[in-house]
Amino acid sequence: MDTDPIRMGWMMGSPPPPDKLVRFADGSMSRFPQNRWANSNYRALVPTKAVARGPGPVAALPRSDRDDLDAVTFTPIGATAPMTWADALWANYTDGIVVLHKGNIVYERYFGALDADTPHIAFSVTKSFFSTIAACLAHEGLLDDKALVSHYVPELKASAFGDATVRQVLDMTTALQYSEVYTDPKAEIWSYSRAGNLMARPAGYEGPESFYEYLQSVKKLGTHGESFSYKTINTDVLGWIIQRITGLSLAENLSRRIWSRLGMEHDAYITVDTTGTEFAGGGLNTTLRDLARFGEMMRNDGQAQGQQVVPKAVVDDIRRGADPAKFTPAGYVTLPGWSYRTMWWVSHNPHGAYMARGIHGQAIYIDPKAEMVVARYASHHIAGNMGIDPQSIPAYHALAKHLLATD
Amino acid sequence: MDTDPIRMGWMMGSPPPPDKLVRFADGSMSRFPQNRWANSNYRALVPTKAVARGPGPVAALPRSDRDDLDAVTFTPIGATAPMTWADALWANYTDGIVVLHKGNIVYERYFGALDADTPHIAFSVTKSFFSTIAACLAHEGLLDDKALVSHYVPELKASAFGDATVRQVLDMTTALQYSEVYTDPKAEIWSYSRAGNLMARPAGYEGPESFYEYLQSVKKLGTHGESFSYKTINTDVLGWIIQRITGLSLAENLSRRIWSRLGMEHDAYITVDTTGTEFAGGGLNTTLRDLARFGEMMRNDGQAQGQQVVPKAVVDDIRRGADPAKFTPAGYVTLPGWSYRTMWWVSHNPHGAYMARGIHGQAIYIDPKAEMVVARYASHHIAGNMGIDPQSIPAYHALAKHLLATD
Numbered sequence: 001m002d003t004d005p006i007r008m009g010w011m012m013g014s015p016p017p018p019d020k021l022v023r024f025a026d027g028s029m030s031r032f033p034q035n036r037w038a039n040s041n042y043r044a045l046v047p048t049k050a051v052a053r054g055p056g057p058v059a060a061l062p063r064s065d066r067d068d069l070d071a072v073t074f075t076p077i078g079a080t081a082p083m084t085w086a087d088a089l090w091a092n093y094t095d096g097i098v099v100l101h102k103g104n105i106v107y108e109r110y111f112g113a114l115d116a117d118t119p120h121i122a123f124s125v126t127k128s129f130f131s132t133i134a135a136c137l138a139h140e141g142l143l144d145d146k147a148l149v150s151h152y153v154p155e156l157k158a159s160a161f162g163d164a165t166v167r168q169v170l171d172m173t174t175a176l177q178y179s180e181v182y183t184d185p186k187a188e189i190w191s192y193s194r195a196g197n198l199m200a201r202p203a204g205y206e207g208p209e210s211f212y213e214y215l216q217s218v219k220k221l222g223t224h225g226e227s228f229s230y231k232t233i234n235t236d237v238l239g240w241i242i243q244r245i246t247g248l249s250l251a252e253n254l255s256r257r258i259w260s261r262l263g264m265e266h267d268a269y270i271t272v273d274t275t276g277t278e279f280a281g282g283g284l285n286t287t288l289r290d291l292a293r294f295g296e297m298m299r300n301d302g303q304a305q306g307q308q309v310v311p312k313a314v315v316d317d318i319r320r321g322a323d324p325a326k327f328t329p330a331g332y333v334t335l336p337g338w339s340y341r342t343m344w345w346v347s348h349n350p351h352g353a354y355m356a357r358g359i360h361g362q363a364i365y366i367d368p369k370a371e372m373v374v375a376r377y378a379s380h381h382i383a384g385n386m387g388i389d390p391q392s393i394p395a396y397h398a399l400a401k402h403l404l405a406t407d
Numbered sequence: 408m409d410t411d412p413i414r415m416g417w418m419m420g421s422p423p424p425p426d427k428l429v430r431f432a433d434g435s436m437s438r439f440p441q442n443r444w445a446n447s448n449y450r451a452l453v454p455t456k457a458v459a460r461g462p463g464p465v466a467a468l469p470r471s472d473r474d475d476l477d478a479v480t481f482t483p484i485g486a487t488a489p490m491t492w493a494d495a496l497w498a499n500y501t502d503g504i505v506v507l508h509k510g511n512i513v514y515e516r517y518f519g520a521l522d523a524d525t526p527h528i529a530f531s532v533t534k535s536f537f538s539t540i541a542a543c544l545a546h547e548g549l550l551d552d553k554a555l556v557s558h559y560v561p562e563l564k565a566s567a568f569g570d571a572t573v574r575q576v577l578d579m580t581t582a583l584q585y586s587e588v589y590t591d592p593k594a595e596i597w598s599y600s601r602a603g604n605l606m607a608r609p610a611g612y613e614g615p616e617s618f619y620e621y622l623q624s625v626k627k628l629g630t631h632g633e634s635f636s637y638k639t640i641n642t643d644v645l646g647w648i649i650q651r652i653t654g655l656s657l658a659e660n661l662s663r664r665i666w667s668r669l670g671m672e673h674d675a676y677i678t679v680d681t682t683g684t685e686f687a688g689g690g691l692n693t694t695l696r697d698l699a700r701f702g703e704m705m706r707n708d709g710q711a712q713g714q715q716v717v718p719k720a721v722v723d724d725i726r727r728g729a730d731p732a733k734f735t736p737a738g739y740v741t742l743p744g745w746s747y748r749t750m751w752w753v754s755h756n757p758h759g760a761y762m763a764r765g766i767h768g769q770a771i772y773i774d775p776k777a778e779m780v781v782a783r784y785a786s787h788h789i790a791g792n793m794g795i796d797p798q799s800i801p802a803y804h805a806l807a808k809h810l811l812a813t814d
Contacts, residue, residue: 011683014619014647014650014651014656014684015617015619015682015683015684016682016683021682021683022683023681023682024454024681025681041683043450043454043455043456043457043676044454044455044456044679044683045454046454047431047450047451047452047453047454048450048451048455049450049451050450052524117459203610203611204610210422212421212422240421243421244421249421267674269450272451274430274431274432275422275423275428275430276418276422276423276428276429276451277421277422
């Protein structure tokens with residue numbers, strides 16, 4: 001089925017006909033294929049805060065388009081027949097993609113409702129922005145990642161996070177009674193989504209009013225630090241810590257440390273709950289080139305525009321990754337031998353590639369050896385890794401090898 | 408009482424304490440003094456669409472500050488004792504004000520939650536933007552202001568607007584069974600606000616889902632064309648017509664015709680209802696300098712940056728105003744001899760001053776003779792004219808006379 005949101009006519013007309021509406025209230029914004037429109041229009045659906053780029057000049061991204069990339073082939077995970085890079089974009093419901101090689105744009109495509117000047121939701125790619133900021137705070141001595149969460153946020157003392165360290169939160173080795181299995185309608189992620197106003201609340205709703213109210217109710221299940229378990233709520237705990245330490249909103253933190261220092265083309269924005277708290281776990285919306293600029297700064301050991309934006313030691317620590325033995329039990333069959341460090345996904349492959357990843361196919365893929373950064377926004381009909389990774393991870397690696405071979 | 412929103416601590420803290428929250432759901436965002444925070448933070452409370460300034464350079468506003476303006480005195484309407492300009496700003500709960508004289512910033516102040524880079528809601532000042540765009544469309548022959556509304560929007564044929572002309576809508580001489588008296592809790596403006604998602608809906612709400620659904624239900628009361636009667640719904644009818652004619656959203660219309668052509672400093676944004684329709688009657692949010700740039704373009708006969716942005720004939724027609732005899736019956740005691748033309752308020756005073764006006768004190772005041780433009784955002788505790796005008800209209804005129812006298 002052709003699910004291009006423009007050709008499907010979502011939100012076209014004045015007003016759109018009822019069967020072409022995409023709304024918050026009825027949940028259609030989160031359903032496929034309506035999400036192909038919604039993911040490029042989040043601010044028209046939910047409240048948001050601006051992440052200001054400030055008054056500085058735009059950092060030019062030189063362009064040297066490479067027509068040869070479309071024909072690069074790879075074999076998807078679990079498949080036997082090869083696929084081309086160009087075909088993979090369609091197979092992945094890509095909304096837009098930018099590839100930087102040595103800082104030049106070598107490939108840039110937009111589809112459907114996305115264009116170069118429109119922010120798209122980054123979902124969990126958001127996490128890597130705030131974890132990097134937290135790592136900067138730790139480097140500066142303002143945050144002790146060995147300290148307990150409750151040292152910074154006493155409100156969490158009685159929750160599962162009370163006796164977890166900041167490092168366990170950063171590496172998601174906390175032991176929480178909380179399921180993020182999207183196929184389970186009883187999973188706690190749905191309660192969390194209603195608390196944070198990511199989903200409409202049913203009539204008579206009496207649950208938590210905000211992210212932070214919800215976080216205080218999370219119970220412990222197991223022992224912290226033993227193994228990696230991916231749970232978005234860790235990032236909102238981290239966001240709370242960042243706010244407490246800096247006395248600034250998360251949007252202001254992101255603006256001061258990142259958005260105003262990378263020559264971004266556009267302000268970004270971040271969704272907020274009904275009490276104004278930003279969604280650190282997945283609410284950032286950016287243009288694709290600005291997402292790529294963040295990846296490029298990481299690839300350049302934290303430097304951009306002649307400034308050390310993120311300390312090299314922070315980037316090095318992320319790139320080294322964590323212990324893959326703690327990652328394996330989580331059962332990510334598409335990510336064998338990977339690890340999770342400071343809310344980045346680390347491949348431990350021969351190129352030293354690492355990623356920021358978000359549901360439905362959002363990605364920053366950094367390949368240091370190939371000097372390549374891929375920034376991609378997508379609206380895959382499958383939320384999780386099994387839908388997206390088979391035609392993505394090997395495609396990125398094949399592209400990196402092709403760029404190295406043709407250098 | 409000091410109602411500075413920063414000193415009052417609205418939305419301070421992570422999270423803010425319950426008694427310092429400003430929210431959409433409980434209506435606190437529209438209550439004084441919480442509105443002093445909310446009016447500079449609308450996008451964090453409701454969904455919005457961006458009005459893009461585009462990639463062009465910012466049009467500099469040269470600065471020549473005039474320290475003498477604070478001491479300018481005037482006598483408020485209905486008072487006997489004089490007041491200074493500086494004192495009037497406090498009396499009016501001003502959030503920010505910019506005065507241009509011959510295109511130079513001679514005065515600029517921000518208070519509370521507003522600063523030079525933060526958009527503030529313009530409320531009904533929004534109307535003058537869309538009416539000016541409609542007048543441009545008429546000038547270009549794309550809109551016939553003598554045609555019936557139902558010619559452009561057949562969905563309104565059975566409503567009060569069915570046999571009204573576009574001109575009657577533009578000048579608000581339609582005869583509608585619709586009250587905009589904010590002190591009356593049964594006034595239709597409240598039903599309209601719930602339809603347009605400007606106010607939270609009560610549990611079990613079964614009213615109209617959108618602005619456009621509401622507009623179709625409005626009944627006629629009297630004869631169109633006889634007298635001026637200020638009703639916001641006229642502007643949303645106009646917005647619907649603009650969308651039909653152009654095939655573009657209101658945000659895109661505003662970006663293409665105004666925001667991308669005046670060298671604006673910042674993107675603006677506009678609130679939307681739950682079906683994505685922009686609030687033409689009052690949803691625009693801009694920075695104060697960008698509001699002033701729009702006023703300055705009007706003062707310069709529609710020219711900005713060497714371009715004719717709005718035809719001179721359109722500006723001339725607005726400045727000439729309408730028949731004050733049709734305005735008088737509306738009973739605006741603070742605006743004697745004024746008229747309302749194309750959703751602008753025309754003073755017919757010796758300076759030929761005219762205004763865009765919004766609830767709680769939003770204003771663009773253009774004084775052609777004094778070559779002065781005042782752009783003001785405020786959060787007065789009284790919604791309507793009787794609260795705001797006594798210390799505003801005579802203050803603007805006194806400032807204009809002072810600038811002329813000291814030229």
